[in-house]
Each structure stands twice: as structure tokens, then as C-alpha cells.
Amino acid sequence: MAKKRTKPIVAVVGRPNVGKSTLFNALAGxxxxxxxxxxxxxxxxxxxxxxWLDQTFTLIDTGGIEPDSQDVIxxxxxxxxxxxxxTADVILFLVDVKDGLVDSDSKVADMLRRSHKxxxxxxxxxxxxxxxxxxxxxxxxxxxxxPHPVSAANKLGLGDMLEEVTAHFDRSAxxxxxxxxxxxxxxxxPNVGKSSLINRLLGEDRLIVSDIAGTTRDAVxxxxxxxxxxxxxxxxxxxxxxxxxKEDLERYMIVRAVSAVERxxxxxxxxxxxxxxxEQDAKIxxxxxxxxxxxxIVVNKWDAVKKNDKTIYEMTDKIRGVLxxxxxxxxxxxxxxxxxxxxxxxDLIDMVSENHAMRVATGVLxxxxxxxxxxxxxxxxxxxxxxxxxxxxxxxxxxxxxxxVNSRELMHFSYTRYIENQIRETFGFRGTxxxxxxxxxxxxxx
Numbered sequence: 478m479a480k481k482r483t484k485p486i487v488a489v490v491g492r493p494n495v496g497k498s499t500l501f502n503a504l505a506g507x508x509x510x511x512x513x514x515x516x517x518x519x520x521x522x523x524x525x526x527x528x529w530l531d532q533t534f535t536l537i538d539t540g541g542i543e544p545d546s547q548d549v550i551x552x553x554x555x556x557x558x559x560x561x562x563x564t565a566d567v568i569l570f571l572v573d574v575k576d577g578l579v580d581s582d583s584k585v586a587d588m589l590r591r592s593h594k595x596x597x598x599x600x601x602x603x604x605x606x607x608x609x610x611x612x613x614x615x616x617x618x619x620x621x622x623x624p625h626p627v628s629a630a631n632k633l634g635l636g637d638m639l640e641e642v643t644a645h646f647d648r649s650a651x652x653x654x655x656x657x658x659x660x661x662x663x664x665x666x667p668n669v670g671k672s673s674l675i676n677r678l679l680g681e682d683r684l685i686v687s688d689i690a691g692t693t694r695d696a697v698x699x700x701x702x703x704x705x706x707x708x709x710x711x712x713x714x715x716x717x718x719x720x721x722x723k724e725d726l727e728r729y730m731i732v733r734a735v736s737a738v739e740r741x742x743x744x745x746x747x748x749x750x751x752x753x754x755x756e757q758d759a760k761i762x763x764x765x766x767x768x769x770x771x772x773x774i775v776v777n778k779w780d781a782v783k784k785n786d787k788t789i790y791e792m793t794d795k796i797r798g799v800l801x802x803x804x805x806x807x808x809x810x811x812x813x814x815x816x817x818x819x820x821x822x823x824d825l826i827d828m829v830s831e832n833h834a835m836r837v838a839t840g841v842l843x844x845x846x847x848x849x850x851x852x853x854x855x856x857x858x859x860x861x862x863x864x865x866x867x868x869x870x871x872x873x874x875x876x877x878x879x880x881x882v883n884s885r886e887l888m889h890f891s892y893t894r895y896i897e898n899q900i901r902e903t904f905g906f907r908g909t910x911x912x913x914x915x916x917x918x919x920x921x922x923x
Contacts, residue, residue: 483740484526485534485646488561488732490589491571492550492581496601500571500629501525501538504639523728524735529639532646535739537565540728551581558585560729562592564736567645570621574600574612578619586619595645599638600624604631658700659830662711662741664734664765666757669749670777673813675699675710678822703823711737734761742874743771743830743908745822750778750792750810754799762800769875771833771909772806773825780812805901807908829908834873837904842868842878849899856889863887866918868896877912885917 491497505525524537539557561568568589572582589596600616603609603626616624625641627634663671678701699710738744744765748758765772774796782788789810800806807825811818846868855863864883871879880896882888893913900911 485566486537486564486736486739487527487534487567487569487642488537488539488565489569489571490539490554490557490561490585492554492573492576492579495571495573495576496629497538497571500599500601500627501536503629503632503635504536523731527639529636529643532643534566534643534646535735537561537732537735539732551584554581554585555588556729558588558592560732562589562594564732565594566647567642568592568594568596569599569642570596571599571601572616572619572624574603574609574626577612578615583619586621590621596621597638597641597645598622598624600626601629603634604628606633658707658709659743659826660709660711660741661743661745661826662734662737662765662770663745663747664737664761665747666730666749666755666761669747669752670813671747674745674747674775674777674819675701677813677816677819678703678710706827708823708826711741730757731760731764734764738764738768738770741770742833743773743826745773745775745826746806747775747777748796750776750782753792754796756799759799762803762806766803766910769877769910769912771829771875772803773822773829773908774800774806774808775822776808776810777813779810780815780817803910805906805908805910825908832906833875833909835876835904835906835909836873837870837876837900839869841903842870842900845899845903846880846896849896853895856887856892858887861887863892865896871914875910875912876906877914879914879916881916881918883918885915888915 489497489501504527523540524535527534527536539560540553558568570586570589572578586598598616598619598621600613603613606626609626613624613626623641625634625638627638629635663675665671679699701708701710746758746762746765748754762772762774776792776796782792792810793808796808797804807829809818809821809825811822813819846865850865855865857863861884865888866881866883868878868880871877878900880888880893893915897911897913900906
């Protein structure tokens, strides 16, 4: 049986101008996201997947700091460190060899040390190991382990650093049997009713969780049994130490969403019916879309909206407009307060979970593709016409297909979308994104 593996999360913390972005870009390489049309996500890239040897992890940049006065820098660094402590498996603490040991570095190091999370101390801008090694040793004074000298700009020392980072990943889960229960992340802006929703589903106020020091994840996993079937709900609502993180709430929310989405199969995006859909909602939805998760959009507080016979259609149109890149997402209008339509959520979760893991036989796929090509001729350019040879499904969660063609350039996004629509017409695949990989094959290979 396949093992359940979630990508570890590594968060970067550090003062302004120590080279966080340079390191981030050096590790991310030129990995262009599959999805170019996700609003609000690609502009402000704060996370990326990094693969090193056989390990893949999600790297998160915890935030930009405005270089203002030392006090502001320290308070914002503390906020960053708190984000990292709450969401990361490993914290990458970046310092600058040319600045030497700075007071705010020491104060943040104290905070990181007390968190008992694995911290990898990285000394950047070491362009020459001979020249700077004596300065690197100064950082032993931070008391958080060996300093790792790197030059992000010149890509020096990154291998040793990554070895140290990946050594901290928890491999104990790898040998375990896969947990077959659907894993559902409840995400959304603050105060849209995420906790009320889970409490309603539980039938008890179990999410008023006391502040337990040393809980590794701030997300509270809640097991719920419905009609004899078990579900695991991953909640991002129980924000600890809310008051300390006023500076960067939006980024905090995005980082937490990445962390919860990463660990789930199905994402329930909760939108406030009274406020309507916002750009923040689009950002969070974009994370789920990019990560290839099944999606259900829950419009909560529906009881509080003045309605006529058009209200539900108008609201649906607005949400579909803002989240235009995920037309597959299922939508449910409910009220966590009154329990209205809440029972339908489990039916939807079961349905999208099934679709997310659906496999289609190769023979059937090729029949659909042949019919689609006959109905709408593939595009051509300068006398060369696109030919589609073969399609096969290579994985699930999300369902991913490879199409072999004579020219990748001719396979426009719009024609891929057309093939996707034909497959959806036959199999539905409601609630799940589909991924397509286009491979080129020479005529001679046929």
C-alpha cells in the first residue's frame, strides 16, 4: 500500500538584507508553477517546492521586514519567528557574515531555542570560505548549533546546508500503513466561522483548545465519525498568541493555509456570506488549486443574508467570477450557527474524495480523445498540424494525465482545456482539478 507522506515545511527567518530572497530563489531554481493563471499567488511568491536528492519539501519565506528602526526590525523578526515556530517542521535561520553577530539575531535565537523546533543556522554571503571562516565561528555564540556557511548568490555550500535541513525530517511516518481516512483542511480568512463549523460537525465545543506549550503543530487535527465513517479535519482556526502577530496577519494566514492544505486531500474553503468573496479568499483558494487538492467552497452564515429568488445565483456568479481558475470546485451554502444544510457537507466530501482518487482506463481515455479530435480539429501553425497520439492517466490525487503529441508548442492551453472538458463531460470529476502533462514524440517513434 502506498505510504501517506506529506511534504515537510521549512520556514526561513532572518533580518532584512541578509539574502533571504536570494537563497529562496537559488533553492527554488526556475521551477515555474504549473498554474500561471492563479490570481494573487504568483505575484507574491512566498512558498515553493524544493527537491534535493530524493527529498521534496515546501520552503516558506516568513515575511519581508521594513528596515526601519532596530525596535521595528526586532518585533517583526519575532513575528516571523513565531510564524515559523507555529507552522514549520524545520526552521532555517539566516544571518549575514558581513554584519557579524547582531543583537536582534541573538534575541530571535533565544526564541527559536525555546521552541524546541529543529533550527538550522545558515551564515550567508560567505563568498570565500578561507577568508570568512573565522567570522563564521562567531555565530556559535548564538547557542543554536553549528553555523553553516553558504553564499546564496554564488550557490556555494547549499548542498551541506540542505543535508542538515533534510536530516531533521521525520522519517518515522514513512513505514506506517497509509491512513485511508479522508483528510479535510478547513481554511479561510479569520472570523468566517471555521471553528464553529467544526464544532457543529463534532456536536460539541471541542476546539476551544487550551494553549499547550510544545504542541508541534498549531493546527488541531480532529477526528469525526459520520455514519460509521471516519474523517480527519485539519483546522487552522485555533490561532495561538493572536495578539502578538498583528504585523503580518495576512502572511500568517497564507503560511498557515499552506501548512494545512499540504497535509490534506480535500480543502473546504469557508467564505463569509455577509462579506462576500474577497481577494484573500482567492489567495487561499489558489494554494489549494496549485497543490492539486479537491475543493469545496462553503458559503457560511447563509442564514444572515437577506434573500430573494436570485440571491443564490448572484452569489454563485460572484464567487465563480473571482475563483474563475477553479470551475470544478463544488459549492455549498450553509449555516454553522443553525446547522442548515450542514449534513450535505459529508456527502460532498465523500463525492469529491472519490473523484480526486478516480482512475480512468487508458482505452476509454483514448476513445474520448479520438472523438474530441474528430469533433474539433487540433490547431496548426505554418502548415504543421498538431497530432495527438496517445493519452494515459499516470497518477491520482489529483488525477494526472500524460498526452503524447507531435509538437508541444502547437498544444495550446485552450486545446488542453478542451480535452479536459471532454473528459469531464464523461466522468464528471466534480470537485477535483485535473493535471495534464504534454510530452513530445517524433513521428519516427510511432
